[in-house]
Amino acid sequence: MERVGVFICHCGSNIGAVVDCARVAESVKDYPGVAFSTDYKYMCSEPGQEMIQNAIREHNLNRVVVASCSPRMHEKTFRACVAKAGLNEYMFEMANIREHCSWVHAGRNEEATEKAIDLVKMAISKVCNNEVLMKGHAPVTKRALVVGGGIAGIQCALDIANNGYQVDILERTPSIGGKMSQIDKTFPTIDCSACILTPKMVEASSHPNIKLITFAELEKVDGYVGNFEVTIRSKARSVDMSKCTGCGTCMTKCPGKADDEFNMNLRKRTAIYTPFPQAIPNKPVIDRESCLKFKSRKEGKDVCGVCAKLCPAGAIDYEQQDELFTERYGAIVMATGYEQFDHSIYGEYGYGKYPDVISGLHFERLVNASGPTQGHIVRPSDHKEPKTVVMVKCVGSRDPEHGKSYCSRTCCMYTAKQATMIRDHCPDTKVYVFYMDVRTPGKLYDEFYNRTREEYGVEYIRGRVSKIYQDGETLRVKGEDTLLGRQIEIDADMVILANAMIPNPDSERMAQIVGIGYDKDGWFTESHPKLGPVETHTAGVFLAGACQGPKDIPDSVAQAGAAAVKVCALLSKDQLETEPTVSKVDNKLCSGCGLCVPVCPYKAISLETIQERVAGKTIERQVANINGSLCQGCGACTVTCRSGAANLKHFTNAQILAEVDALCQTIL
Amino acid sequence: MSDNSVKTANDVAENFEPKILVFACNWCTYAGADLAGTSRLQYPPNVRILRVPCSCRVNPQFVIRAFQRGIDGVLVAGCHPGDCHYTTGNYYTRRRFLLINRMMEYMGIDPKRFHTRWISGAEGPKFQQVVTEMIEEVRAIGPNRKLRDDMKVTVNTDDIVASVEADTKVVADNV
Ligand SMILES: Cc1cc2nc3c(=O)[nH]c(=O)nc-3n(C[C@H](O)[C@H](O)[C@H](O)COP(=O)(O)OP(=O)(O)OC[C@H]3O[C@@H](n4cnc5c(N)ncnc54)[C@H](O)[C@@H]3O)c2cc1C
Ligand code: FES
Numbered sequence: 001m002e003r004v005g006v007f008i009c010h011c012g013s014n015i016g017a018v019v020d021c022a023r024v025a026e027s028v029k030d031y032p033g034v035a036f037s038t039d040y041k042y043m044c045s046e047p048g049q050e051m052i053q054n055a056i057r058e059h060n061l062n063r064v065v066v067a068s069c070s071p072r073m074h075e076k077t078f079r080a081c082v083a084k085a086g087l088n089e090y091m092f093e094m095a096n097i098r099e100h101c102s103w104v105h106a107g108r109n110e111e112a113t114e115k116a117i118d119l120v121k122m123a124i125s126k127v128c129n130n131e132v133l134m135k136g137h138a139p140v141t142k143r144a145l146v147v148g149g150g151i152a153g154i155q156c157a158l159d160i161a162n163n164g165y166q167v168d169i170l171e172r173t174p175s176i177g178g179k180m181s182q183i184d185k186t187f188p189t190i191d192c193s194a195c196i197l198t199p200k201m202v203e204a205s206s207h208p209n210i211k212l213i214t215f216a217e218l219e220k221v222d223g224y225v226g227n228f229e230v231t232i233r234s235k236a237r238s239v240d241m242s243k244c245t246g247c248g249t250c251m252t253k254c255p256g257k258a259d260d261e262f263n264m265n266l267r268k269r270t271a272i273y274t275p276f277p278q279a280i281p282n283k284p285v286i287d288r289e290s291c292l293k294f295k296s297r298k299e300g301k302d303v304c305g306v307c308a309k310l311c312p313a314g315a316i317d318y319e320q321q322d323e324l325f326t327e328r329y330g331a332i333v334m335a336t337g338y339e340q341f342d343h344s345i346y347g348e349y350g351y352g353k354y355p356d357v358i359s360g361l362h363f364e365r366l367v368n369a370s371g372p373t374q375g376h377i378v379r380p381s382d383h384k385e386p387k388t389v390v391m392v393k394c395v396g397s398r399d400p401e402h403g404k405s406y407c408s409r410t411c412c413m414y415t416a417k418q419a420t421m422i423r424d425h426c427p428d429t430k431v432y433v434f435y436m437d438v439r440t441p442g443k444l445y446d447e448f449y450n451r452t453r454e455e456y457g458v459e460y461i462r463g464r465v466s467k468i469y470q471d472g473e474t475l476r477v478k479g480e481d482t483l484l485g486r487q488i489e490i491d492a493d494m495v496i497l498a499n500a501m502i503p504n505p506d507s508e509r510m511a512q513i514v515g516i517g518y519d520k521d522g523w524f525t526e527s528h529p530k531l532g533p534v535e536t537h538t539a540g541v542f543l544a545g546a547c548q549g550p551k552d553i554p555d556s557v558a559q560a561g562a563a564a565v566k567v568c569a570l571l572s573k574d575q576l577e578t579e580p581t582v583s584k585v586d587n588k589l590c591s592g593c594g595l596c597v598p599v600c601p602y603k604a605i606s607l608e609t610i611q612e613r614v615a616g617k618t619i620e621r622q623v624a625n626i627n628g629s630l631c632q633g634c635g636a637c638t639v640t641c642r643s644g645a646a647n648l649k650h651f652t653n654a655q656i657l658a659e660v661d662a663l664c665q666t667i668l
Numbered sequence: 669m670s671d672n673s674v675k676t677a678n679d680v681a682e683n684f685e686p687k688i689l690v691f692a693c694n695w696c697t698y699a700g701a702d703l704a705g706t707s708r709l710q711y712p713p714n715v716r717i718l719r720v721p722c723s724c725r726v727n728p729q730f731v732i733r734a735f736q737r738g739i740d741g742v743l744v745a746g747c748h749p750g751d752c753h754y755t756t757g758n759y760y761t762r763r764r765f766l767l768i769n770r771m772m773e774y775m776g777i778d779p780k781r782f783h784t785r786w787i788s789g790a791e792g793p794k795f796q797q798v799v800t801e802m803i804e805e806v807r808a809i810g811p812n813r814k815l816r817d818d819m820k821v822t823v824n825t826d827d828i829v830a831s832v833e834a835d836t837k838v839v840a841d842n843v
Contacts, residue, residue: 070702071719072694099705100717104796111685111713118716515755537753581721601755634754635725639764651721656730659718663689664737 002128003035005061006120007052009043009068011098016041018102020113024067027117033128035059043068044077052078053085062087063127067095067120090133090580090650095123118663125662129655133580138629140226141330142571145170147218147510150178151197152545152556153335154204159564161209165571168211168327169204170218170232175279176201178337179546182262182361184368184375186553187417188448194278201280215285219324221332221514222603224630225540226576228329236320238286239272243315246282248274250307250316258290260372264362266380267372272307272316277370286316293318331540331567334524335560336510338546341396341403341500348467349395349497355381356475357468357495359395360411363418367425377425379494382473386493389422390477391415391433392465396500398436404500404521409550411498412439416449418496419458431458432490434465434479442554461488468495501550516541523549534563542566581650582631583638585624589645592622596637596646604630605637686740686806688715690799691730693723693758696747699789709796714803715743722746723784724757728768731782735772738816741781741806743799748786758786777814780805 008025010016021039029037036059042048043066055061064082068074071094079089097116105112144160146153149171160167169176180186181201183193204210213232220231239250256271263269271291274284288294292304308316340361344352356379358366369375379386393415396403412435419431438460440446452458463480470476474491481488503522504510511518516536517525524547527535534542542563545556570576587610597605608625611618624646626637635648647653692698698719704711720726723746731742744765752758765784773779783802787795 070698070705072699072702096702096717099702101713103705103708104711105713106708106710108713115713115716122716122718517751599760601757632754634722634752634757635720636722636754636757636760639724639727639760648721648725651725653727656718656720656725656727657733660689660730660734660739661737663687663716663718664734664739666687 002033002063003059003061004033004063004065004124004127005052005055005059006034006037006065006124007043007048007055007067008037008039008097008116008120009048009066010039010041011043011068011102012041015068015098015102018106018109018112019097019116020109021116023113024097024116024120028120028124031121031124033063033124035061044074049077049081052081056082056085056087063091063093063130065093065095065120065123065127067097067116067123069098070094070096070100088132088134091127091130093123093127093130095119118666121662121666122659125658126655129652129658130650133649135580136578136628137575138224138226138578140571140573140576141228141328142166143168143327143329144331144333144567144571145228145230145327145329146333146335146544147514148178148335148337148545148547149176149204149212149214150335150337150545150556151180151200151553152337152547152560153178153333154200155557156333156335156544156560156564156567157204157210158200158207159561160567160571161204161207163564163568164209165568166209166211168213168329170216171212171214172217173275174215174237174285175275175281176204176212176214177276177278177280179361180553181276181278182264183364184371185417185421187413188442188444190417190420198278201278205280212281214281218510218513223328224602225538226330226570226573227629228332228540229326230329230332231324231326234323234325236288236322237283238288238291238316238318238320239284240315240317240320241281241283243313244283244311245313245315246284247312248284249310249312250284253306253310255304255306256287256290256292256295258287263365263372264359266362266365286318331542331570332514333542333544333563333567334510334514334516334536334547335544335563336504336507336547338501338550339504341502343395343497343499345402346395348465349392349495350468350470354468354470354475354495355379356386356493357497359497359499360414360418361499363496367418367421375425377422377429384493385426386429388430388490388492389432389494389496390465390475390490390492391419391431391496391498393433393435393498394500395497396502397498404502406521406550407439408498408501409439410501410552413442413445413448413552415496415498416440416452416458420452420456423456423458431456432492433458433460435460435462436464442552463488501546503547507547514538514541523547534559534566540570578629579633580628581633581648582628583626583633583635583646583648584628585626586645586647587623589643590623590641591643591645592624593642594622594624595642596624596640599636599640600631601634601636602630602632604628604632684807684811686714686803686811688741688743688799688803688806689734689739690715690717690743690745691720691723691726692717693725693746693753694719694721695753696751696789697723697745697785697787697795700787700791700795703789703792704795705792707792709792711796711800712803714807715799722752722754722757723761724752724754726761728764731768732772732815735777735781735812736815738812740812741783741802743783743785743802745785745787745795745798748788751788775815777812778809780809781812
């Protein structure tokens with residue numbers, strides 16, 4: 001027998017000024033199932049909640065409806081309230097008569113009151129069909145996976161590890177370090193990037209709680225928060241990691257040559273290589289595309305093998321294959337960083353064809369002491385020191401038509417940094433910066449920019465560059481100074497473009513593998529732009545660093561710490577509560593057609609064989625089986641099910657139809 | 669316009685106010701309607717929102733049932749394609765209701781009475797606009813009498829409640 005208590009909240013005057021709450025309470029007094037109904041100023045206040053609890057006891061209520069604000073606001077509050085009075089928390093429903101009624105129908109009191117009555121009746125009809133549900137429990141695997149070993153990933157892993165939890169870093173390149181390892185100095189303090197990064201890399205590699213999985217790819221993610229099952233492809237390194245001592249002898253005589261991507265192709269590297277001298281792990285890999293042996297094998301021959309002959313440890317293994325393995329994790333942090341926008345789409349900058357028109361990252365390698373020029377700033381074309389350098393900002397950023405609509409956030413600062421470095425290294429060189437705006441929000445950032453102009457004498461020109469073309473040895477840069485309203489032409493020796501930060505080209509595929517959202521540009525989306533900056537919509541998956549959007553190092557590190565705290569909070573639990581509002585299948589009705597299996601986005605449904613006794617005989621047949629821990633309760637299967645065997649708890653067919661009917665009754 | 673909602677002199681009440689049922693997914697449209705509320709965006713009080721976890725939870729039979737029971741219009745609304753909280757739910761919704769649209773047209777329900785829309789949690793103004801337009805449209809075409817159970821034969825309300833309850837059971841068991 002249903003005994004529903006109905007409580008109509010005035011929310012001060014928020015509801016009460018529009019909806020006649022007393023009339024609402026009165027009008028449902030005799031509605032089927034209702035045993036008690038009243039109204040009160042503030043239902044969510046302590047006296048309000050006590051009122052509900054007392055009524056539950058006095059009137060022996062077994063279901064409660066509160067009509068007040070949005071359930072997104074106070075459903076939790078009232079569920080806890082009825083639970084304290086001994087009711088199951090799912091024997092409760094809310095009618096939203098504030099956001100969906102009084103606030104949007106100001107001054108239309110009569111109609112709003114009628115609407116409120118309808119909404120309350122719908123809630124009563126639903127609650128009469130509610131069932132007692134119990135939260136479930138799932139164990140937590142106390143190990144985290146960080147995907148991406150840039151500064152964000154490294155910092156996040158260190159923070160998790162220092163909290164006492166196991167964490168693996170999965171990095172796709174042969175070494176951790178990310179973009180920061182390519183950068184020479186860092187703004188705004190101009191400390192050497194390697195000097196602050198390398199100790200962190202070493203700490204990560206020697207930390208007892210951290211395992212590095214480098215030169216590997218994320219293949220598949222199954223499972224759910226607390227219990228992810230991750231399949232990883234360990235790419236064939238052609239070097240046996242357990243034997244290699246990292247002496248580097250193998251690289252000395254390798255005849256295979258390839259573009260050195262770490263140095264932005266400004267020089268060549270060998271086919272067996274480590275990306276940079278401080279690489280971690282400091283063990284080489286063979287790039288099979290440029291290795292003579294692997295190339296010759298494609299033609300049916302088998303030449304070279306110099307590295308194997310040289311290796312004192314016998315670590316070279318040409319027969320190694322990719323390996324797939326599966327690990328369990330309780331939480332996943334995505335820290336896959338960013339890539340640089342390719343400026344070759346821009347005709348005005350020479351389609352990427354002029355060797356002396358370079359990007360910001362090229363410059364970082366040029367000015368780096370262990371880079372291809374030993375830190376001398378020279379033109380890639382003829383290795384002469386440039387006497388005039390033009391820098392162009394917002395290349396690909398803030399250009400919705402050809403590039404990206406967003407601001408890349410770091411370029412204003414790294415351009416200023418690079419301008420001061422040119423002036424430091426080559427005091428006679430003139431530096432011009434073309435800009436649309438200068439954006440320097442950040443501690444000591446604006447001060448740094450001002451010094452760039454005032455102390456370093458870098459000339460900032462507000463305006464766009466309309467054309468760059470090669471004229472003999474010089475690059476003629478045409479642009480407009482919009483502040484002075486005149487055309488400008490500069491003969492430059494070198495042009496540095498501040499290219500936009502863009503997501504990794506495969507970020508969307510990664511998001512799909514992990515099951516998180518991404519925006520129109522491919523950045524991973526956080527669960528809330530303000531209040532959930534490191535969470536995603538998928539429980540147990542978090543974000544750190546530039547994979548969520550353009551970010552500098554301080555912000556990446558801060559976000560990595562934030563993500564680590566969330567991971568630790570999760571891993572500190574032995575068990576996780578699971579929502580009981582999941583689908584279930586009525587075996588009696590299920591015909592085993594299997595239509596629901598591919599519809600489920602969480603792979604929660606599988607067909608299982610059951611035994612049944614029919615007319616005295618035991619028969620075997622297939623039925624759908626829903627894994628309650630995997631099911632997230634969307635209800636897709638319930639609609640697909642032809643026999644009505646699948647139903648979503650707390651949003652059952654009967655519950656929803658009861659609401660529909662309650663609404664339509666009043667149409668008579 | 670195969671609907672019998674075509675106005676005739678004795679058919680449409682003078683001050684006809686339509687009643688519209690909105691199935692709103694919890695993550696986007698319900699939040700969008702909440703935002704319309706917190707932003708105090710005004711719209712006519714003819715809509716009633718029914719919360720479902722995802723637009724893909726809406727069985728087309730719920731919609732048909734509402735029309736049978738005399739609702740004047742139904743809106744199924746969820747997250748924008750690609751934004752579904754459950755990743756792919758609204759793609760099913762889109763496909764299902766494309767078909768249902770055709771079927772209802774075939775059955776003689778004016779397509780203006782039924783819509784599927786994508787309204788995000790940030791689109792309070794869009795929610796306001798979509799429901800306002802729909803109310804006006806449905807008001808113009810008059811009450812739904814097509815699938816409506818003939819209420820005139822039922823005399824007392826207790827019987828209706830009883831019959832509705834009995835139906836709920838039957839349909840619930842069969843849906
Ligand atoms: C020219 C230039 C100069 C800059 N100078 C400064 C500066 O002076 N100061 C400053 O604060 N910031 C600077 N920045 C910004 C800085 O580079 C970033 O803030 C920082 O690198 C972001 O770190 P991250 O770890 O998020 O990403 P990344 O450094 O991009 O690291 C991501 C890592 O994830 C790996 N990865 C990617 N996808 C996968 C995958 N699917 N599976 C496994 N691993 C994957 C990558 O290989 C990489 O190692 C500069 C940027 C540029 C372009
Ligand atoms: S959750 Fe909104 S449509 Fe699926």
